[in-house]
Amino acid sequence: MSDFEGLRALVTGGASGIGRATAELLAERGARVAVLDLDPSGVGEPLLGLRADVTDDASVRAAVEAAVAALGGLDVLVNNAGIGAQGTVEDNDDAAWHRVFDVNVFGMVRTARAALPHLRRSPHASVVNTCSIAASAGLPQRALYSATKGAVYSLTLAMAADHVREGIRVNCVNPGTADTPWVGRLLDTAEDPAAERAALEARQPTGRLVGAAEVAGAIAYLASPLSGATTGTSLAVDGGMQGLRLRPVQR
Template sequence: MSEFEGLVAVVTGGASGIGAAIARRFHDSGASVAVLDLSIDADDADGAYFAVPADVADDASVQAAIAAVAERFGRIDIIINNAGVGAQGDVTANDDDEWMRVWNINVVGMARVIRAALPFLCESSAASVVNLSSVVADAGLPQRVLYTATKGAVLAMTRAIAADHIREGIRVNAVLPGTVDTPWIGRLLSNAPDPVAERAALQARQPHGRLVKPEEVAGAVAFLASPLSGSTTGTSITVDGGLQALRLRSQ
C-alpha cells in the first residue's frame, strides 16, 4: 500500500497503544511519520519515525514540535490528534482542577496542534486532520462524565473546524473507538478488584464480544486521512464492535 507516498503525517500520542498502531499503518502505507509524545526521546526512534518530545497541554511545546517536523520534512499534510488522558467517575468524582487538566489535554490540546499546523496544511493538496474522539461521545456509559464531556467536545469541534476550512481544501474528521485493548486499559484492569471479571465485562459490553484492536482503529483513521477519501469531511467513524448502534436480543 502506498496511498500516502510523499505525504507527511504527524501522530500525537504515537509512542504506544492506538497512536503506535496508527504510526505503523501510515509508515507501512508510504507516509513519512512524525510521532509527537510526552514520553518519547529522539534517541528512542527506530529509524521508521521522526520522534519529537511534545506536551499538547503546553502551546510553546506544540509550536516547537510542529516547527521541528516542518523543518525536517519541509511539509505537513496529515494531523492525527490521538494524545489524550482518561478520567473516571460520576459528576461528583473530579474537582475543578482535574476538569481543567483533562479538558486542557483532550480538547484544547487538539486545537493547539491543528492551530500550529494550519499554515502547512493550507499549502498541502492532500490536507487532512483526524481527531480521536470516543464512542462515549454518542453513547452514555456509567462513571465517565468528565471523559465523556471532553470526547463529546472533540466530536463537535471536529465538525466546526471542518466547516471553517473546507474551502481551503482541509478535511477534518473523527474516529470514535470503543474499548480498545491498549496498555492504558491494561493498567485499569490491573487495578480492578477482579481483573479477569472486569475484562470479561468490558468484552461483553461490546456486541462482537471482545475488545477492539488498535490496528482496527488505525484502519479507520487511515481511511479518513487518505487522499482517496477526498469527499469525506465533517464526519466520523465508530469502531466499537457495535456498542453504540446495535441492540441485540439476549440469547
C-alpha cells in the same frame, strides 16, 4: 497500499497504543511520519520521535515546526493524544476537570492551530481527531472523559466547516473500548481484573475489545487522499456498540 506515498504525517500521542499503530501504518503505506509524545524515547526509524507536551503551547509549536522542517511539509495531522478519567460528575474535582480538558480538547486545539498554516500548503490536507464512543453513548463512570470526547466531536464538525473551502478535510474516529496500555492500567486497578475485562468485552456486540490496529485502519481511511470527499464525518470502530441492539443470548 501506497496511498500515502510522498505525504508527510504528524501523530500526537504516537509512542504507544492507537497512536503508535497509526504512525506505523501510515509509514507502511508510504508516508513520512513524525510522532509527538511526552516520551518519544521508544520511537525509532522509520518514525521520527519528537517530545511535546500538548498542554504547553510553546512546546507544541516548537515540535510541530521541527517536524515540518524534518519532513519537508505537512499533509496529515492525527490528533490522538489523550488521557482517561473515571467517575461520576461528583467524583472529580475542578483540577481534574481542567487537566483532562487541557489534554483531550485544548491539546487538539493547540496542535491544530500550529499545524494549519502548513496544512494549507498541501493539496491533500487532512485532520483526523481521535474521539470515542463516549461522545455519543452514555457510559457509566465516565462523566469527565465523556464530556471531553463530546467536545472533540463538536470541535471536529466545526473545524470541518471552517476549513473545507481551504481544502482541509477534518474527521474523527470513535473507538469503543480498545485494548491499549491505558485500558490495561485501568484493569490493573480493578478489584477483579479478569471480571472487569469480561464486562468490558461483553459491552461490545462483537464480544471483545477493539484492537489498536483496527482503529489505525479507520484513521488511515479517513486521512487517505482516496477519501477526498469525506469530511465532517465520525467513523465508529466500536464493535457495533453504537448502532446494534442485540437480544440477550438464550441459555
